[in-house]
Amino acid sequence: MPKTEVRSTDYANAPINENLSTEERVKLLREMMRIRRFEQVALKFYNAGKMGGFLHLYIGQESIAVGTVSLMGDNDHVITAYRDHGHALAVGMGMNECMAELYGKATGCSKGKGGSMHYFAPDKNYWGGHGIVAGQTPLGLGLAYGIKYKGLKGAALCFLGDGAVNQGVVYESLNMASLFDLPVIYVIENNKYSMGTSLERSSVVDKCLAQRAEAFKVDWALANGEDVYEVRAVTQQALERAYEKSRPTVIEFQTYRYYGHSVADAKHKGGYRKEEEIERYKKQHDPIVIFKNRLLAEKAITEEQFEAIEAEIKAEADESARFAEESPYPTVESIYDDVYFEVDRQTEAGRTGRFFFNN
Amino acid sequence: MALIEYRDALNQAFAEEIERDPNVVLIGEEVAQYDGAYKVTRGLWKKYGDKRVMDTPISEAAFIGMGVGASMLGLRPVIELMFWSFATVAYDQIINNAGQIRYMSGGLINCPIVIRGPANGGTNVGATHSHTPENWLGAIPGLKVVSAATPYDAKGLMKAAIRDNDPVMFMENTLLYGNRGEVPEEEYIIPLGVADLKREGSDVSLIAHGRAVLTALKAAEILASEHNIQADVLDLRSIRPLDEEAILKTVRKTHRAVLVDENKPFCGVSAQISATIMEQAFDDLDAPVARVCSLDAPAIYSPAVEPLQLPTPERVIEKVLKLA
Numbered sequence: 061m062p063k064t065e066v067r068s069t070d071y072a073n074a075p076i077n078e079n080l081s082t083e084e085r086v087k088l089l090r091e092m093m094r095i096r097r098f099e100q101v102a103l104k105f106y107n108a109g110k111m112g113g114f115l116h117l118y119i120g121q122e123s124i125a126v127g128t129v130s131l132m133g134d135n136d137h138v139i140t141a142y143r144d145h146g147h148a149l150a151v152g153m154g155m156n157e158c159m160a161e162l163y164g165k166a167t168g169c170s171k172g173k174g175g176s177m178h179y180f181a182p183d184k185n186y187w188g189g190h191g192i193v194a195g196q197t198p199l200g201l202g203l204a205y206g207i208k209y210k211g212l213k214g215a216a217l218c219f220l221g222d223g224a225v226n227q228g229v230v231y232e233s234l235n236m237a238s239l240f241d242l243p244v245i246y247v248i249e250n251n252k253y254s255m256g257t258s259l260e261r262s263s264v265v266d267k268c269l270a271q272r273a274e275a276f277k278v279d280w281a282l283a284n285g286e287d288v289y290e291v292r293a294v295t296q297q298a299l300e301r302a303y304e305k306s307r308p309t310v311i312e313f314q315t316y317r318y319y320g321h322s323v324a325d326a327k328h329k330g331g332y333r334k335e336e337e338i339e340r341y342k343k344q345h346d347p348i349v350i351f352k353n354r355l356l357a358e359k360a361i362t363e364e365q366f367e368a369i370e371a372e373i374k375a376e377a378d379e380s381a382r383f384a385e386e387s388p389y390p391t392v393e394s395i396y397d398d399v400y401f402e403v404d405r406q407t408e409a410g411r412t413g414r415f416f417f418n419n
Numbered sequence: 420m421a422l423i424e425y426r427d428a429l430n431q432a433f434a435e436e437i438e439r440d441p442n443v444v445l446i447g448e449e450v451a452q453y454d455g456a457y458k459v460t461r462g463l464w465k466k467y468g469d470k471r472v473m474d475t476p477i478s479e480a481a482f483i484g485m486g487v488g489a490s491m492l493g494l495r496p497v498i499e500l501m502f503w504s505f506a507t508v509a510y511d512q513i514i515n516n517a518g519q520i521r522y523m524s525g526g527l528i529n530c531p532i533v534i535r536g537p538a539n540g541g542t543n544v545g546a547t548h549s550h551t552p553e554n555w556l557g558a559i560p561g562l563k564v565v566s567a568a569t570p571y572d573a574k575g576l577m578k579a580a581i582r583d584n585d586p587v588m589f590m591e592n593t594l595l596y597g598n599r600g601e602v603p604e605e606e607y608i609i610p611l612g613v614a615d616l617k618r619e620g621s622d623v624s625l626i627a628h629g630r631a632v633l634t635a636l637k638a639a640e641i642l643a644s645e646h647n648i649q650a651d652v653l654d655l656r657s658i659r660p661l662d663e664e665a666i667l668k669t670v671r672k673t674h675r676a677v678l679v680d681e682n683k684p685f686c687g688v689s690a691q692i693s694a695t696i697m698e699q700a701f702d703d704l705d706a707p708v709a710r711v712c713s714l715d716a717p718a719i720y721s722p723a724v725e726p727l728q729l730p731t732p733e734r735v736i737e738k739v740l741k742l743a
C-alpha cells in the first residue's frame with residue numbers, strides 16, 4: 061500500500077479540518093448537494109430535449125471539486141476537463157447561468173456558445189471547461205507559471221481524468237513543472253473508466269497513476285476521494301508545497317461516476333461495468349451520504365436541517381431551469397461576436413483588414 | 420440490393436478488407452469492446468478478435484504515429500479518430516510523418532494508412548469538436564482526402580482507401596451514420612478521384628462534398644418544383660485527388676456554379692474549386708462562381724443557432740436565385 065494512503069476516518073482531525081466551524085462543515089455538504097441536484101435537473105431536461113450535444117455528469121464525484129475548491133484563496137486558480145459542472149458550482153458560479161448555458165441561451169455563462177463542456181468564469185479564477193482530453197493540462201502549467209511570474213503566492217489546480225493521463229502532453233507538463241518549480245497541482249479524478257475503457261485496459265499501473273510523478277521528482281499522493289475531509293487534508297499539503305516551495309504535486313483521488321460517460325452512454329450499466337458495481341458505490345461510497353452521516357454524528361446537523369437544505373436546493377435548481385427556459389437564444393448575428401477582442405471593441409486593429417469571409 | 424445504414428456500409432467495408440488482407444487492422448479509442456463510440460465498428464472485435472481490432476488509450480499522437488510506423492512495414496492500419504477534431508493532438512504524425520515520409524525518402528517508403536472518423540458540425544458539441552478538417556488536410560501534398568455522402572459511396576470509397584498505398588484521410592459524419600441507402604450485395608470499389616453526378620439538370624451546377632451534397636440535393640428539389648430551375652448536383656466524393664474533369668464538365672453544361680461547403684469559407688475546399696473553375700472554365704461562366712459555406716466563426720454550441728451556421732437548402736436556393 062502506498063505510504064500516503066491513510067484511512068479516511070483520520071482526516072476529521074487534520075489541521076485544516078479540525079477548526080472548521082459548524083457552518084463551514086454544513087456548507088461543504090450543501091455544496092455537494094447543490095452540484096448533485098443541479099445535475100439531476102439538467103439530466104431531466106436534457107432527456108426532455110431541451111439541450112443539445114453531450115451531457116457529462118459529475119454525480120458521485122462531488123466531494124473532490126467541493127473539497128479542493130473549498131481551500132482556494134484569491135491567488136489560486138482552477139482548470140478542468142469537460143466534466144465541469146461540479147467545479148463550476150464549487151467556485152461559485154450560479155445555477156442560472158450554468159443551466160442557461162446547457163439550454164444554449166444567451167444568458168448562459170458562455171452566452172450559449174460553449175455548452176456543457178465549456179463553462180468559464182475567470183472572475184472566479186475558473187478557467188474552464190475543456191473538451192479535448194488533457195488539453196487543459198499545459199494550461200494548468202501556464203496558470204502556475206503566470207502565478208509565479210507575477211510573484212504571487214498561489215497555486216493552479218488542474219483536474220484531469222484517469223484516461224487523460226495517457227496523453228503525452230501530461231508528461232511534458234510534469235517535466236516542466238518540476239524543472240521550473242511551478243506551483244501546479246494535478247488532480248487526477250480516477251473514476252476507474254475512460255468512456256467504456258476500464259483503468260486496467262488503458263494504463264500500465266504499478267502502485268497508482270499518481271506514482272508516475274516520481275519519474276519527474278514530483279511529490280504525489282493517492283487518496284480516497286469519497287471523504288471530503290480527506291480531499292481537503294491531502295490537497296492542503298499540496299497547496300502548502302506550492303505556496304512555500306513553489307513545487308508541483310500530483311494527487312490521485314479514487315472516485316466513481318454513477319451515470320454513463322455522457323448521457324448517451326448506454327453501455328455503462330451491465331456493459332463495460334456491472335450493475336452491482338454501480339450499486340455498491342452508491343450504497344457504500346457515496347460522498348454525500350458519507351459526509352451527511354458524519355455531520356449527523358458530529359451533531360453539526362440534524363435530519364430536519366438536512367431536509368430543509370434539500371428543499372432549498374431543489375427550489376434553486378428548479379428555478380434555474382425556469383430561468384433557462386425563459387431566457388432568449390443568442391441571435392445568429394452574435395455568432396461573430398467574441399471571436400476577436402479587437403473586432404468586438406472596434407479598435408483600430410479591429411477595423412483594419414477583413415476578419416470574416418462570408419459571401 | 421439491401422437498404423443499410425451508412426455506419427454499416429463502412430462496417431461491411433472493414434469486415435471484407437479484414438478478411439481479404441491479413442495486414443488490415445482497425446485501431447482506435449473504443450473501437451473494439453465498446454463497438455465504436457458511434458457503432459461504426461460494431462461486432463468486429465467479437466468476430467475478428469484483439470489482433471485485428473484494437474482498443475487504445477487516449478493517446479492520439481502515439482497511436483496514429485504507431486499506425487504510420489506500422490504502415491512503413493506494410494501493415495494497413497485503419498485508425499479511428501473518435502472525432503476528426505482530435506487530429507489536432509496528432510497533427511505532427513499526420514502532417515509531417517504520414518504526409519512527408521514518402522517524399523523525403525525519395526519514394527523509398529510508403530505509408531498505406533487510413534485515418535478515419537466523423538468530421539462535421541451540426542451536433543451542438545461546441546467549437547473543439549466540430550471541425551471539418553478536409554481543407555486543412557487537402558492542403559498537404561502527400562495526403563489524400565475523401566468524403567462520403569451516402570452509404571454506397573462510404574463503402575466503395577473505404578475499400579479503395581484501405582487498398583490505396585498512400586495515406587488516406589477519410590471524412591465521415593455523425594449526422595449521416597444513421598442514414599440508409601442501397602448497397603449491393605456483390606463487391607464493388609469506388610476509385611478515389613472520381614466525382615459522382617447525383618442529380619442531372621441544365622441550369623446551374625451545385626458542387627459539394629459530404630453532408631453538403633444532401634443539402635444541395637434538397638435545394639435542387641425545391642428549385643425544380645418551385646422555381647423551375649434544374650440543377651446538376653455534383654458530389655466530389657474525393658477532395659484530393661480531385662475530379663477536375665467532372666467539375667469542368669458540369670460547369671460547361673450549365674454555365675453557373677454554386678458551391679455548397681460545410682468548411683468555413685477561408686481556404687475551404689470550395690475556394691479551391693472556385694479557383695479551378697476560374698482558371699479553366701472562365702469563358703464558360705455566365706455568372707461569377709457563388710459559394711454557400713458555414714458561417715465564418717468557431718462552431719457555436721446553441722442548438723437553436725448552430726443549424727443556421729451550416730449551409731441550409733434555403734441559403735443555397737437564395738444564392739441560386741440571385742445568379743439566375
Ligand SMILES: Cc1ncc(C[n+]2csc(CCOP(=O)(O)OP(=O)(O)O)c2C)c(N)n1
Pocket residue numbers: 143191192193220221222223224225251253254255321448477479501505508
Ligand atoms: C483528444 C481527445 N480524444 C478523445 C476524446 C473523446 N473522449 C472524451 S472524454 C473521453 C474519456 C476520458 O476519460 P477520463 O480522462 O477518465 O475522464 P472521465 O470522463 O472519466 O471524467 C474520451 C475518450 C476527446 N474529447 N479528446
Ligand SMILES: [Mg+2]
Pocket residue numbers: 221222223249250251252253254255
Ligand atoms: Mg475516468
